Amino acid sequence: MESVREKLQIFVRRFGLLNAASCDNCCGEQVSMVQSHILFEVRRLQNPSMQQIADALGMDVTTFSRQAKTLEAKGLVSRRVSADDRRVSHLSLTAAGEDVLSRIDRYMADNIERIFSSMSAFEQETVIRSLGLLNDALATSGCCGVSQNNTVACCK
Amino acid sequence: MESVREKLQIFVRRFGLLNAASCDNCCGEQVSMVQSHILFEVRRLQNPSMQQIADALGMDVTTFSRQAKTLEAKGLVSRRVSADDRRVSHLSLTAAGEDVLSRIDRYMADNIERIFSSMSAFEQETVIRSLGLLNDALATSGCCGVSQNNTVACCK
DNA sequence: ACCTTTACTTGCATATTGCAACTATTTTTA
DNA sequence: TAAAAATAGTTGCAATATGCAAGTAAAGGT
Numbered sequence: 001m002e003s004v005r006e007k008l009q010i011f012v013r014r015f016g017l018l019n020a021a022s023c024d025n026c027c028g029e030q031v032s033m034v035q036s037h038i039l040f041e042v043r044r045l046q047n048p049s050m051q052q053i054a055d056a057l058g059m060d061v062t063t064f065s066r067q068a069k070t071l072e073a074k075g076l077v078s079r080r081v082s083a084d085d086r087r088v089s090h091l092s093l094t095a096a097g098e099d100v101l102s103r104i105d106r107y108m109a110d111n112i113e114r115i116f117s118s119m120s121a122f123e124q125e126t127v128i129r130s131l132g133l134l135n136d137a138l139a140t141s142g143c144c145g146v147s148q149n150n151t152v153a154c155c156k
Numbered sequence: 157m158e159s160v161r162e163k164l165q166i167f168v169r170r171f172g173l174l175n176a177a178s179c180d181n182c183c184g185e186q187v188s189m190v191q192s193h194i195l196f197e198v199r200r201l202q203n204p205s206m207q208q209i210a211d212a213l214g215m216d217v218t219t220f221s222r223q224a225k226t227l228e229a230k231g232l233v234s235r236r237v238s239a240d241d242r243r244v245s246h247l248s249l250t251a252a253g254e255d256v257l258s259r260i261d262r263y264m265a266d267n268i269e270r271i272f273s274s275m276s277a278f279e280q281e282t283v284i285r286s287l288g289l290l291n292d293a294l295a296t297s298g299c300c301g302v303s304q305n306n307t308v309a310c311c312k
Numbered sequence: 313a314c315c316t317t318t319a320c321t322t323g324c325a326t327a328t329t330g331c332a333a334c335t336a337t338t339t340t341t342a
Numbered sequence: 343t344a345a346a347a348a349t350a351g352t353t354g355c356a357a358t359a360t361g362c363a364a365g366t367a368a369a370g371g372t
Contacts (some may be wrong), residue, residue, distance in 0.1 A: 004272075005264050007287040009196060012171045014294045014314065015164055017214040034359085040165060058173040063360055065321060087319040087368050108161050115290075115297045116160075123289055130286035131163040133279055134271075138170045141271045190328085207350065216357060219329055243337045243350040317370075328359070333352105340347070 018111055026107045027100050034059070035071055039101045042077055049088045076100060100147050174267055180265040183256050190215070191227055195257045198233055198247050205244045232256060 023036050031039065034057075041056050042048060048056075052063035070093065071077045076097035082088040093101065116124050179192050187195065190213075197212050198204060204212075210220035224247065227233045236245040249257065272280050287288035 002288075004268055004284055004287070005261065006200070007284070007291060008171055008268070009175075009193075011287055011291050011294070012168050013193065013213070014173070014291070015168045016172070018294075019165075019168070020214070032358085037165075044162070049319080057169070058176070060361055061245070061320070062322085062362080066359080069321090074328075085319085085369070105161065111297070112160055112164070115293045118293045118296050119289060126282060127286040127289055128160055128163070130283040131160070131167055132158075133275060133283055135163060135167050135170070137165070137271045137274050138174075140274050141267070188327085205350080216330055217351070218331080218353080221350095222328085225352090245351075288338070299370085313372105315371085317368105319368085320366085322365075323363090325362095326360080329357085331355090333354080335352075336350085337345105338349075340345100342343100342345085 002084075018108070022107045022111070026103045030074070030100055031071075031076070034065060035076075036101070036104055038064075038067060038071060039093065039097055039104075041078065043101060047090045047092055049082070049090055051088075053091065070132050071097070123147055174264070178260050178263045178267070182259045186225075186230070186256055187232070191223060191232075192257070192260055194220075194223060194227060195232065195249065195253055195260075197254075198249055199257060203246045203248055205238070205246055208245070209247065227253070 002155070019036070019117055020033050022030055023033050027036075036046050037057055038053060050064060050068060053068075054061045067080070068077065071102055072079060075098075076145055077091050079089045079091055079092050091140060096116060116127070119127065175192070176189050178187050179187055183192075193213055194209060196211050201208055201212060206220060206224060207217060209224075210217045213220070224233065224235070228235060230252075231250055233247050234250050235245045235247055238246055272283070275283065
């Protein structure tokens with residue numbers, strides 16, 4: 001029998017690969033997979049600081065700093081120093097950045113649609129509800145991305 | 157409203173982080189995250205060839221070759237040349253490898269239990285069934301890990 | 313004013329990755 | 343059956359990603 005862990009592991013891996021394929025196929029050399037995750041989060045959390053994004057992605061701020069610089073150089077994000085606190089920089093998508101991200105969106109949406117198309121309407125709804133449940137449970141349990149000092153890395 | 161894509165993306169990222177934490181927390185310097193995925197697959201596909209594992213993980217064979225060498229050097233997997241075809245090497249877990257993997261298993265199982273504990277029995281069952289549905293749908297759709305030449309990378 | 317904390321950046325050393333090119337072993341084919 | 347093509351896996355190499363330690367600069371606390 002397949003364990004829950006196994007199901008999760010395999011699902012996550014497959015979706016990760018889909019994600020990678022998405023970067024490759026619709027914006028080729030433009031962005032790497034981490035970079036597409038960054039674009040995704042910049043849009044999701046509106047006007048986030050560097051630290052916020054790094055936390056959301058569970059990545060080291062120093063690594064993030066460099067990736068942000070790269071994305072800025074590519075003209076996909078822009079940076080604005082906060083008026084309140086001049087230490088913090090807020091990132092936002094440029095028009096080009098939004099464009100890249102929406103191409104990725106479209107690719108993912110197509111694939112998700114194809115994936116879901118093999119299910120009945122009822123199944124689809126069940127699956128979507130389950131994903132919501134899982135996300136809530138993950139956020140509540142606070143056990144993802146917990147580092148040794150017990151700081152939660154990602155579950156905002 | 158949160159889109160399905162958003163739900164999936166976030167869930168996958170969180171689980172990925174949990175996975176990373178799992179490597180860190182229970183076998184620290186021992187194995188990286190990709191390496192734990194490799195151990196996982198070596199066990200799952202019994203006596204797989206190099207190519208098979210690389211395919212399952214959607215990774216380049218050359219990268220895999222090096223990772224395999226590292227894991228062998230660490231004494232976590234062992235390699236046996238096939239009798240049928242002396243080009244292929246089959247990998248298997250050593251006792252040490254099984255040990256590491258089962259520590260990761262335990263860590264993951266604990267976390268998964270904690271995550272699921274906030275749900276009702278009914279919800280748990282729904283979620284687990286949904287994961288099965290999703291995996292089947294992903295495998296059927298053949299859209300994960302499809303590279304430019306249309307070869308499916310992972311959905312065996 | 314001084315000390316501490318916070319946000320972010322850089323130096324450095326290491327690890328990961330993919331492509332092209334290589335060896336070794338089948339398999340095909342002419 | 344000998345030569346050609348395909349397959350499994352390995353290296354060279356150059357690019358990229360990563361994390362830690364140490365730095366700068368700006369707030370905040372006392």
